[in-house]
Each structure stands twice: as C-alpha cells, then as structure tokens.
Amino acid sequence: MTDAALPTTLDAWLARLEAAHPVGIDLGLDRVAEVARRMGLLARPLARRVITVAGTNGKGSTVAMLEALARAHGLSTAAYTSPHLIRYNERLRLDGQEADDGLLIDGFTAVERARLAGEPVSLTYFEVGTLGALWAMAQRSPDLAILEVGLGGRLDAVNVIDPDVAVVTTVAQDHAAFLGTDLEQIGREKAGILRPGRPAVLGSRDLPASVREVADSLGAPVYALGEDFRWDEGLPDPGLPLDNAATALKALELAGVTLEAEACRRALAEVRLPGRMQWLGQWCLDVGHNPHAAGYLAARLAARPCAGRTVALLGMLGDKDADGVMAALIPAVDAWVTASLAGDRARKAEDLAARLDRLGAEVLHCADSPSAGADWLAGRLAPEDRVLVCGSFFTVAEVLPGRLASASPTAQTEGNDMRSEGVS
Structure with a gap:
C-alpha cells in the first residue's frame, strides 16, 4: 500500500x-x-x-x-x-x-x-x-x-x-x-x-x-x-x-x-485534569467507574457537605460493577438520575434504576443518554443543590462540553477542587 x-x-x-x-x-x-x-x-x-x-x-x-x-x-x-x-x-x-x-x-x-x-x-x-x-x-x-x-x-x-x-x-x-x-x-x-x-x-x-x-x-x-x-x-x-x-x-x-x-x-x-473531581458551578464530573474510585468520590463529597441535595447522574457500561459503584456512592448521594449509554457494551438506564431501587435509593428519572439526563436535571436544580456526573468516561465525555459552555468564566477555571460556586 x-x-x-x-x-x-x-x-x-x-x-x-x-x-x-x-x-x-x-x-x-x-x-x-x-x-x-x-x-x-x-x-x-x-x-x-x-x-x-x-x-x-x-x-x-x-x-x-x-x-x-x-x-x-x-x-x-x-x-x-x-x-x-x-x-x-x-x-x-x-x-x-x-x-x-x-x-x-x-x-x-x-x-x-x-x-x-x-x-x-x-x-x-x-x-x-x-x-x-x-x-x-x-x-x-x-x-x-x-x-x-x-x-x-x-x-x-x-x-x-x-x-x-x-x-x-x-x-x-x-x-x-x-x-x-x-x-x-x-x-x-x-x-x-x-x-x-x-x-x-x-x-x-x-x-x-x-x-x-x-x-x-x-x-x-x-x-x-x-x-x-x-x-x-x-x-x-x-x-x-x-x-x-x-x-x-x-x-x-x-x-x-x-x-x-x-x-x-x-x-x-x-495542575488540572478534566473529568477528575472537576467542578463547574454546581456540577462535579468524575470518570470513576469502579467501587474503589466511587469510594474516593463519596469520601470527597462527604467531606464538603452542601446545603441542598446531591444528585448523581450515572451512566455505566455493562461490564462494570454497577452494584459496587452504587453501594459506595449511596452514603453521599440523595437522589439519582440514570442514563443509557450507546454501543454494544452499554447498560440501559432502566437496568441501573432497577438496581438502585433494590438498594432503596431514590431514582428521579431515567434518561436516554447522559446529555439528556443533564438537560433534564438542569431545569430542576435548586441553587444549593449539586450534581455528580460519574460512572464512565463516556458519561463524562457527553456531559462535559455542555457544562463547559454554560459554566461561568469563574467556574471554568476552578478545575479539580471543591471550591466552586454553589458548593458549600
């Protein structure tokens, strides 16, 4: 050739x-x-x-x-x-x-x-x-x-x-x-x-x-x-x-x-690393997709409580330990929105929701995609609430561009920390 x-x-x-x-x-x-x-x-x-x-x-x-x-x-x-x-x-x-x-x-x-x-x-x-x-x-x-x-x-x-x-x-x-x-x-x-x-x-x-x-x-x-x-x-x-x-x-x-x-x-x-405890206003994006990573996320969230609710927007692949991730995050999350991912390895939002239901967690909505889940959430958040987007690189990759576009200039520079506007 x-x-x-x-x-x-x-x-x-x-x-x-x-x-x-x-x-x-x-x-x-x-x-x-x-x-x-x-x-x-x-x-x-x-x-x-x-x-x-x-x-x-x-x-x-x-x-x-x-x-x-x-x-x-x-x-x-x-x-x-x-x-x-x-x-x-x-x-x-x-x-x-x-x-x-x-x-x-x-x-x-x-x-x-x-x-x-x-x-x-x-x-x-x-x-x-x-x-x-x-x-x-x-x-x-x-x-x-x-x-x-x-x-x-x-x-x-x-x-x-x-x-x-x-x-x-x-x-x-x-x-x-x-x-x-x-x-x-x-x-x-x-x-x-x-x-x-x-x-x-x-x-x-x-x-x-x-x-x-x-x-x-x-x-x-x-x-x-x-x-x-x-x-x-x-x-x-x-x-x-x-x-x-x-x-x-x-x-x-x-x-x-x-x-x-x-x-x-x-x-x-x-130092900054997109998609790792990255705060954009009320939104925290992290690619964590296994129980070990989820435990770290839960500990970070628990260390910095907010005045409102913590909602997790979760999308995962089918070959990941969804139950383990959910169990690790539940102590730090008040409610959930699940999202379907695309592709052969994808897990449907309804499957994630059923697993959360068995764990006694509150599921607010099942979305067709992470971006659809983010759009659904965006109009329903109180100023004191926060959202954790997690479960897969694919989940964060789909939500991140929209959050970057809508974030204030201040929020766009906050990077990988907890000092973001709207997070107490």
Missing part, C-alpha cells in the same frame, strides 16, 4: 483503526514489539528518562502531576494517556500541549509502514495509537517521557518500552473479563511493568502482596507509600488524590530530578 492510499484526516484514520483488527482488546506484546522493532523504537532510548504508570485508579492524576512537576523544574516532557474525553489529541501531550492532527497522522503513517514492512502484522486501535505516540515522542527525545498503561501492565502495549522508574498506583477490581477478580493476580499483572534493578514506586498502602513479591523477584528497589515516603499537611492540595501527588514527587525524584519546594508548590497548585 502506498502512502497515497492512506487516510488524510485524523477522523478518517481513527475510523480505519477501529475496523482494522478483529477484536478491540488483544493483550500481548509479540505483535507490538515486532512493529516497534521495525520502527527503531527499541534501538535507542525514547527519552532521557521514562516513567511508566500502572494501576486500577489514579493513573491519570499521577501522570498529570508528574507532567506538571517536571515542567515546573524546567524539563521537556512527553506524556501518553488513555482514554480521551473529548478529542483523541488529548492522549499525547508534548510540553503540556496536546498533539496536533498532523503529528498524530504522521505517527499512524509510520506505524502503517512498519507493520507492512515484511510479514504484515495486525494491530488494535490502542496498539497503533500507542506506537504512533511513542514514535512522536522519539522524534522529540524529551527529558522525560511519562507513559500511562492502558489495561493491566504486563501485556499492555505501553510495556514494550523499558521504564527507568515504574509506578503502581492502586490495585482493585476492574476489567474483570481480561484481568479476572483475584486481586493477587491483578497485582502481578500491574507489576509486569517493573524492571530488574530499577525503582518501583508503590503508591498505595493497600496493594496486594503480589506487587512487592514481583519487585523482590526482580531485584527492583521498592519505595512504598507510608513506608519510604508520605504526604503531610505541608503538601499543597491539588484537588486530586494526595497519595498520587506524593507518589509523583517520589517517582520524579527517583528519575533524577532535584525537587525544589517552590516549583513543587506552584505545579501542584496549577
């Missing part, structure tokens, strides 16, 4: 990638490693230092804080995350800026050339995206590359690159169809990003024993939250989990950065 036959727009490329592989998720490194080798990605370092972040929850916020902290210390950065909320371009940031369409297309083209240079290799949407992002990073050779694992760790496409520092944030049940429900086994999969003799940063006090066992078997030095580092009252609150902030600081230090107190304070004060 010649380059002339390839798509010329990002949307066309993404449509092509979605249809290119027989299954959407196909764990394993053999195919990815072969194409990476053909692309020269394994022949030289991707960056001066690489930090890879795995975990069930907290990966995105840890990556965002690593990026902000590194830039505050004068380092050039490249960060790869997934999934995206609004635009695919969010997945690759270079020096804090989203990659433009042209760079992403160049990366996809480089992957396509390599996978056809010899025996053709079939790749998934995520695998092509990962290799394309790694190619784009390699063109820049930044001071620090920060890679977020998509699913698991050991067999994830990101793991084709050897990190200088590996981070495991949390281990909980999610993606059961691929990772199972045994936390020890899930921990071993997450710990698959660790490398012999290279630092392993463990960012939770409650990790299964298997994570440390893997580190010990590799001779990887372990730095564990609560043992080797911790956060205290002097750490600025970024509105994101403080465990993740402390983890990011430790990982950056182990990557060879001499931390400066003022630079750290400035970075943590300014």
